[in-house]
Amino acid sequence: MSSIKTHTFDAVIVGAGGAGLMAALYASKGAKVAVLSKLYPTRSHTGAAQGGISAALGNLEEDRWEWHAYDTVKGSDYLADQDAVDILCQEAIETVIELEHMGLPFDRLPNGKISQRRFGGHTNNETGKPVMRACHAADRTGHMILQTLYQQCIKNEVTFFDEFHVVDLIRVDNTVRGVIAIEIATGEFHIFHSKAVLFATGGWGRCWEVTSNAHSLTGDGAVVCLRRGIPLEDMEFFQFHPTGIYKLGILITEGVRGEGGVLLNDKGERFMERYAPTIKDLASRDVVSRAIYLEIKAGRGIGGKNYVHLDVTPETVNKYLAEAGETRRIDRAYIEAKLPDIADFTRTYLGVDPVKEPMPVQPTAHYAMGGIPTNVDGCVVIDANNTVLPGLYAAGEVACVSVHGANRLGTNSLVDLVVFGRRAGRHMAEYCQGADLLPLPEGAADEVVAEFERIRNNKGGVKPYELRKRMQHTMTENVGVFRTEETLSTALTELRELRQAYQDVEIDDKGKRFNTDLLEAWELGCLLEIAEVTAVSALARKESRGGHARDDFPKRNDEEWLKHTLCHKEGDSYRLDYKPVVIGRYQPKERVY
Amino acid sequence: MSSLMLTLRESMRYRGRSGHWSWLAHRISGLAILGFLVIHVWDTANAFFYPEVYQWSLAVFKHPFFGLGEIGIMAAVLYHAFNGIRITLLDFKPEWWKYQQKSATIVWVLFFVIFIPIALLMFSNIISHCSELAAEGASCWTIPRLSDFLQ
Amino acid sequence: MQVQLRIRRFNPEKDEKPWWGEYTLDNVNPNDSVLDLLHRVKWEIDGTLTLRRSCAHGVCGSDAMRINGANALACKTLVARLIKEGATQARIQVEPILGLPVVKDLVVDMEPFFEHYKSVKPYFINNSPPPENGRERLQSPEDRARYDDTTKCILCAACTTSCPSFWADGRYVGPAAIVQAHRFIFDSRDEGYAERLKVVGDTFGVWRCRTVFNCTNACPREIEVTKAIAEVKRALTTGKV
Amino acid sequence: MTAVSGTSEKVTRRAVQLEANFERIAYLGMRMSGIVLLVLAVGHMMIQHVLNSSTNLTIQFVAEQWRSWGWKSYDMLLLIFAFSHGINGLRNVLSDYIHNDKIMKGINVFLAVFLVVTILWAGFAIARFDPAAIQ
Numbered sequence A: 001m002s003s004i005k006t007h008t009f010d011a012v013i014v015g016a017g018g019a020g021l022m023a024a025l026y027a028s029k030g031a032k033v034a035v036l037s038k039l040y041p042t043r044s045h046t047g048a049a050q051g052g053i054s055a056a057l058g059n060l061e062e063d064r065w066e067w068h069a070y071d072t073v074k075g076s077d078y079l080a081d082q083d084a085v086d087i088l089c090q091e092a093i094e095t096v097i098e099l100e101h102m103g104l105p106f107d108r109l110p111n112g113k114i115s116q117r118r119f120g121g122h123t124n125n126e127t128g129k130p131v132m133r134a135c136h137a138a139d140r141t142g143h144m145i146l147q148t149l150y151q152q153c154i155k156n157e158v159t160f161f162d163e164f165h166v167v168d169l170i171r172v173d174n175t176v177r178g179v180i181a182i183e184i185a186t187g188e189f190h191i192f193h194s195k196a197v198l199f200a201t202g203g204w205g206r207c208w209e210v211t212s213n214a215h216s217l218t219g220d221g222a223v224v225c226l227r228r229g230i231p232l233e234d235m236e237f238f239q240f241h242p243t244g245i246y247k248l249g250i251l252i253t254e255g256v257r258g259e260g261g262v263l264l265n266d267k268g269e270r271f272m273e274r275y276a277p278t279i280k281d282l283a284s285r286d287v288v289s290r291a292i293y294l295e296i297k298a299g300r301g302i303g304g305k306n307y308v309h310l311d312v313t314p315e316t317v318n319k320y321l322a323e324a325g326e327t328r329r330i331d332r333a334y335i336e337a338k339l340p341d342i343a344d345f346t347r348t349y350l351g352v353d354p355v356k357e358p359m360p361v362q363p364t365a366h367y368a369m370g371g372i373p374t375n376v377d378g379c380v381v382i383d384a385n386n387t388v389l390p391g392l393y394a395a396g397e398v399a400c401v402s403v404h405g406a407n408r409l410g411t412n413s414l415v416d417l418v419v420f421g422r423r424a425g426r427h428m429a430e431y432c433q434g435a436d437l438l439p440l441p442e443g444a445a446d447e448v449v450a451e452f453e454r455i456r457n458n459k460g461g462v463k464p465y466e467l468r469k470r471m472q473h474t475m476t477e478n479v480g481v482f483r484t485e486e487t488l489s490t491a492l493t494e495l496r497e498l499r500q501a502y503q504d505v506e507i508d509d510k511g512k513r514f515n516t517d518l519l520e521a522w523e524l525g526c527l528l529e530i531a532e533v534t535a536v537s538a539l540a541r542k543e544s545r546g547g548h549a550r551d552d553f554p555k556r557n558d559e560e561w562l563k564h565t566l567c568h569k570e571g572d573s574y575r576l577d578y579k580p581v582v583i584g585r586y587q588p589k590e591r592v593y
Numbered sequence B: 001m002s003s004l005m006l007t008l009r010e011s012m013r014y015r016g017r018s019g020h021w022s023w024l025a026h027r028i029s030g031l032a033i034l035g036f037l038v039i040h041v042w043d044t045a046n047a048f049f050y051p052e053v054y055q056w057s058l059a060v061f062k063h064p065f066f067g068l069g070e071i072g073i074m075a076a077v078l079y080h081a082f083n084g085i086r087i088t089l090l091d092f093k094p095e096w097w098k099y100q101q102k103s104a105t106i107v108w109v110l111f112f113v114i115f116i117p118i119a120l121l122m123f124s125n126i127i128s129h130c131s132e133l134a135a136e137g138a139s140c141w142t143i144p145r146l147s148d149f150l151q
Numbered sequence C: 001m002q003v004q005l006r007i008r009r010f011n012p013e014k015d016e017k018p019w020w021g022e023y024t025l026d027n028v029n030p031n032d033s034v035l036d037l038l039h040r041v042k043w044e045i046d047g048t049l050t051l052r053r054s055c056a057h058g059v060c061g062s063d064a065m066r067i068n069g070a071n072a073l074a075c076k077t078l079v080a081r082l083i084k085e086g087a088t089q090a091r092i093q094v095e096p097i098l099g100l101p102v103v104k105d106l107v108v109d110m111e112p113f114f115e116h117y118k119s120v121k122p123y124f125i126n127n128s129p130p131p132e133n134g135r136e137r138l139q140s141p142e143d144r145a146r147y148d149d150t151t152k153c154i155l156c157a158a159c160t161t162s163c164p165s166f167w168a169d170g171r172y173v174g175p176a177a178i179v180q181a182h183r184f185i186f187d188s189r190d191e192g193y194a195e196r197l198k199v200v201g202d203t204f205g206v207w208r209c210r211t212v213f214n215c216t217n218a219c220p221r222e223i224e225v226t227k228a229i230a231e232v233k234r235a236l237t238t239g240k241v
Numbered sequence D: 001m002t003a004v005s006g007t008s009e010k011v012t013r014r015a016v017q018l019e020a021n022f023e024r025i026a027y028l029g030m031r032m033s034g035i036v037l038l039v040l041a042v043g044h045m046m047i048q049h050v051l052n053s054s055t056n057l058t059i060q061f062v063a064e065q066w067r068s069w070g071w072k073s074y075d076m077l078l079l080i081f082a083f084s085h086g087i088n089g090l091r092n093v094l095s096d097y098i099h100n101d102k103i104m105k106g107i108n109v110f111l112a113v114f115l116v117v118t119i120l121w122a123g124f125a126i127a128r129f130d131p132a133a134i135q
């Protein structure tokens, strides 16, 4: 395969979502950078983020970054590394201001400052009441971030390779030498030879049936690294967002509840009053998702079905506002202005007008807390001693810094993208200035090319889509909001079967050009692998913490489990390893909302 | 050339809403009027330069074929005029964009309301012209010869 | 219900010219989107069917295509909206968007589209130093509202490829690029409006717009595209932004 | 976001220096001449083709009309506006479909010459037409 086209750069960034673009902006200040993305950058799923990005700007009421940090740690069920959390919350402020200076069109207050709103788990630490911390642009904050960062990349003439699907990492011992990508339009392989590589490929919600994630979120980056000997951290923690549109999974932002919306069961009860007496519907996501499940289990789902209502009609909201003694009232125009996209989604997909009727919602697979382990500069670390693999970086949802621990707070992902994207980019530029370009190994692409040829020409008769469906089903049933030894073992058995069956996958499209049939089949391989890693990690963790709720071990167990999981791939099996959590100002204590 | 044909074909095939059809009609009517205008202007100029030729052409234009064409041009002018005003208004008053569909409909209605009686009137003129000629034993279908007009 | 799906197919590796693929799908729920139907064809019947898609709920802009003759996003077009209520059978026709070269089936080459996008300098330009207190530039909600509509654009190209002027001449920057220019021209914080007006006021700029409204009708984000174009035209004719 | 009225003091208005640009002038010209033509062209059609009919139009009738300078100038204006509007419209249409700059340049020159010649020729005819010469 000597005919493979080779490109040389100082640094290669894989993924052009919020994290990849932010890193690109900073890295390109000191290095020659290429950004590779399997989608056009503006199609990245960061654009789907709705509610907001938190920073303790204090534009409406008193707020401090330390409060933000505490909320984040508490939200994480004390599994977050507190040194990283401090950086996250402190730098959130300057980063949000930086985004504004890049032109990001935040909503404004009458005094011209950035508008902020409430979000789940964000509180005034002194009163315990929700605080307005989420900076937003209506309910399309992620869209604005993605667009703004892309615009700035164009302005700064960052080099993009759009629709290049990265399929392998070139690693030689403890160095990285670049990546291998397929140019989707032509089907040709390309080698990107570089000193440094950053993965910002986003999450893998497509392992589950009902998800808020895009079809393209198949965990490629995480799996490519895993296959090249990098462990994945805290994979058992996957967030189920409480309010996805029933059956479709399309997200209804927490901002709806931030604006006053409430969750109601079949009897019309505001059941969160029972589960989180202080902040009720704005408790953190794991808490609310579990509450919804318990309501459904107790037969109080709407009409006995497995969904509840999210009600943001002015009538209901004003009733509860009055009850809470607040003077604020909302009306139709307010909802249309603050939640236009949500209104559009429910009208389009459900025929439900949120101004007049409640929306049917159920928990939806949403966010990967775990991922490629990194330090606070985005450098990938490969063991429990935090040994850095020089030149390899990760940022965004695919990375695990870890600032989200066992459960991420709403709005903190966008903060994570820009804060750690920026730090990684900066560090990478510095690194490239000091590092040499190491030679490419012989036949760097042979292995992955062979794997693609195998999939292309395979004649096993198994349709990828059937495997995917079965995987999604078993993950939803058995590795969902609640888990037990039994469900997890069932899932593992089935996932191993599916991995076997994957060897017989047969596709229809044997061509080269824009062969999405082939790429989807390869992505399925990634999904299966991630699913298995998730189940393996979850089975081992015998406690309940954040997004990982074990019916058979309902309590958090700090004695044994206040530690991060690291899952290594060894041959065809997985080995688990653990590393300590960095504790700072906040000692673990019981978590009540 | 093939791309031109493609463009023209797809311009007809695209299922746009009212605005698309208004645009097609506006463009075609504009070109039709221009075609007519060129002939009309050069012809009318003959009234000064070559009066005989002009008289012949007046006779030719009395042929029912041209009569029908004249009705067509009437339609084109009316539609094009009303729609042209609509476009101008929407360009200068962007805030009226929400009435785009309505305005296109209004233009069509206005056009038909005004055009239909006019067309009937013009058509009856053709009929009566032909029947007058028929009464004289002549036919409105014969095309006058230029030589008859050049003394 | 049953749907007869007609898809314009073309794979330059194999086909000399485009052809219509006909697929019958049973048990279609009227609440399925056209994207769901295309996925069924791709996954269950013919894996060679090629299209772009990602988010599946109308926010990423991948899957603009021509559905029953007019541009729309496949994931945002529900079968229910293409049929009469209570119908048990339907024919749905899907083609690639017009005016950009077809790469394969429903996938077109987006490069010319993005070139136009880039030509209007679609980025914030402000060379004055930001406030000294290290905080945000201020902007009144009223100023923010002026360009709110055009910030929604997801660059799906549904508008540009529905425009007869763009089909006729691909050099026309097209409504999407003008929308992007509008986003910045009317942002009170931005200082690049004169440069941008120069680009969109040139021969292949706004003057090519014939007020057809196909763009407005095609926009899945319900952006008032023609209005934005008219506002740019007005700025160009009055000299006031 | 609710719409804002243009008069609100909180809305920032800025001025731009505009460069001369033929397309802008042509664009405005089309709209302005269109408004004028609404009166002239539609009026002309009504008077000549509806109230009168070409089935009984004679050179004498034309002569009668052109006895007055009022009608002469009406027709002259109509000629100028309609022709320049129409020719520019044709230029627009052609430039949509013809992408070869050289050919287009040729066409533009031809159209401009044709426009001027036609207006001069027909304008001369209207101006110099002597009704007395037609009995």
Ligand SMILES: Cc1cc2nc3c(=O)[nH]c(=O)nc-3n(C[C@H](O)[C@H](O)[C@H](O)COP(=O)(O)OP(=O)(O)OC[C@H]3O[C@@H](n4cnc5c(N)ncnc54)[C@H](O)[C@@H]3O)c2cc1C
Pocket (backbone or CB within 6 Å): A014, A015, A016, A017, A018, A019, A020, A036, A037, A038, A039, A040, A041, A043, A044, A045, A046, A047, A048, A049, A050, A051, A052, A053, A141, A142, A164, A165, A166, A167, A200, A201, A202, A203, A212, A213, A214, A217, A220, A221, A251, A253, A366, A367, A395, A396, A397, A398, A410, A411, A412, A413, A414, A415, A417
């Ligand atoms: C519906 C929804 C709403 C959300 N709302 C919020 C919110 O309000 N606040 C908040 O903080 N967070 C929110 N989140 C979470 C947050 O948006 C995501 O976690 C974040 O956007 C992920 O960004 P990213 O840059 O890591 O990846 P993404 O934006 O997902 O981008 C991934 C990039 O990687 C590329 N890529 C992937 N695989 C490959 C490959 N193999 N080769 C080449 N390129 C590849 C893709 O093309 C893409 O460019 C929301 C998430 C969703 C799904």
Ligand code: HEM
Pocket (backbone or CB within 6 Å): B026, B027, B028, B029, B030, B031, B033, B034, B037, B077, B080, B081, B082, B083, B084, B085, B087, B088, C209, C210, C211, D030, D031, D033, D034, D035, D037, D038, D039, D041, D042, D082, D083, D085, D086, D087, D088, D089, D090, D092, D093
């Ligand atoms: C009667 C009143 C008329 C009005 C209000 C009017 C208005 C307009 C306007 C506003 C346009 C510009 C359309 C655009 O750029 O999108 C236009 C185009 C045009 N007009 Fe007229 N017009 C009138 C009469 C005429 C006449 C008499 C002719 C013929 C000589 C004519 C021929 C054209 C042509 C050929 C175009 C170009 C069409 C196109 O770009 O699609 N118009 N008209």
Ligand code: SF4
Pocket (backbone or CB within 6 Å): C061, C152, C153, C154, C155, C156, C157, C158, C159, C160, C175, C176, C179, C218, C219, C220, C221, C222, C223, C225
């Ligand atoms: S303006 Fe609308 S149709 Fe055009 S690209 Fe943007 S979102 Fe798509």
Ligand code: F3S
Pocket (backbone or CB within 6 Å): C162, C163, C164, C165, C166, C174, C175, C208, C209, C210, C211, C212, C213, C214, C215, C216, C226, C229
């Ligand atoms: S369709 Fe085209 S002509 Fe103008 S109004 Fe839209 S850009």
Ligand code: FES
Pocket (backbone or CB within 6 Å): C052, C053, C054, C055, C056, C057, C058, C059, C060, C061, C062, C063, C073, C074, C075, C076
């Ligand atoms: S798939 Fe994202 S817009 Fe349709």
